[in-house]
Amino acid sequence: MRRKIFFTVFLFFLVSQIYVANGQFNQAEIAQRQELEEFLKTAEIIDHGDIGEGVTKPTWLLLKKGDSEIKGAWKNPKGMQQDHLEGWQYEIAAYEMDKLLELYLVPPTVEKKFRKKRGSLQLWVDKGYSELEIMEQNIKVPKSKLDNKSKMKYLARAFDSLIGNDDRTQQNILYTKDWRMVLIDHSRAFRSGRKYTKNLMYGKKGIKGEMLFKQLPRAFVEKVKELNFEKIQEAVGSYLKKKEINAILTRKELLLKEIEEMIKEKGEDKVLY
DSSP states (O other): OOEEOOHHHHHHHHTOOTBTTTTBOOHHHHHHHHHHHHHHHHSEEEEEEEOOOSTTOOEEEEEEETTEEEEEEEEOOEEEETTEEEEHHHHHHHHHHHHHTTOOOSOOEEEEEETTEEEEEEEOOOOSEEHHHHHHTTOOOOHHHHHHHHHHHHHHHHHHHHHTOSOOOTTSEEEOTTOOEEEOOOTTOOOOSTHHHHSOSSBTTOTTOSBOOOOBOHHHHHHHHHOOHHHHHHHHGGGSOHHHHHHHHHHHHHHHHHHHHHHHHHOHHHHBO
């Protein structure tokens, strides 16, 4: 019997209650993510089809190795599309930055050739809900999950601000059935123009408006403080240019400055957890 491993494998990670507030996994789960990365990179493509939504026209791929199968989302946008700079390499860089910061909110994403073209392949997300569905269908969030959902929202804003993600929408914020956040679609991240280094994407003077990150994990803030050019370059490899890495470091200082101002205003125990 063939063993199908869809996003339900990754779903096991997300139901972990060890780090409820910021989606981190234990060491055993992180090791399994590495196995998934290898599977995505090396497994044979046995089927494919159009996903049918998204500006970048992603394709679903079904991969097989031995008796196991995994589904993934493949895309290869590059250059200007509909007045926006798109890049499949940014999907991989976002995943690597997610790992470097130990957030583990972005599904495993690797480089994979399909029809002789390079592109990104991301583990398929068998979601419970999207942020858009929650709003449009008036889905009630359990009271016991409201605090965690708010914290994850702030964490996602801080992450997007750091990586300069210009395309966070209600459709690409996903939740598992038990309300763990999953972030997808980062082909418009890592902006490096002056607009994206003068101000953060979110925050008091955010490009997207005054959308604050009121509470953040201490561990995340410490990881941001540790970022330097060498660490980022080692993580993202050739997927980011020097100017794009430098833009991250500029936004790092903006982000830390805003966090420090919040701490002075409200107190450290109100901002960091």
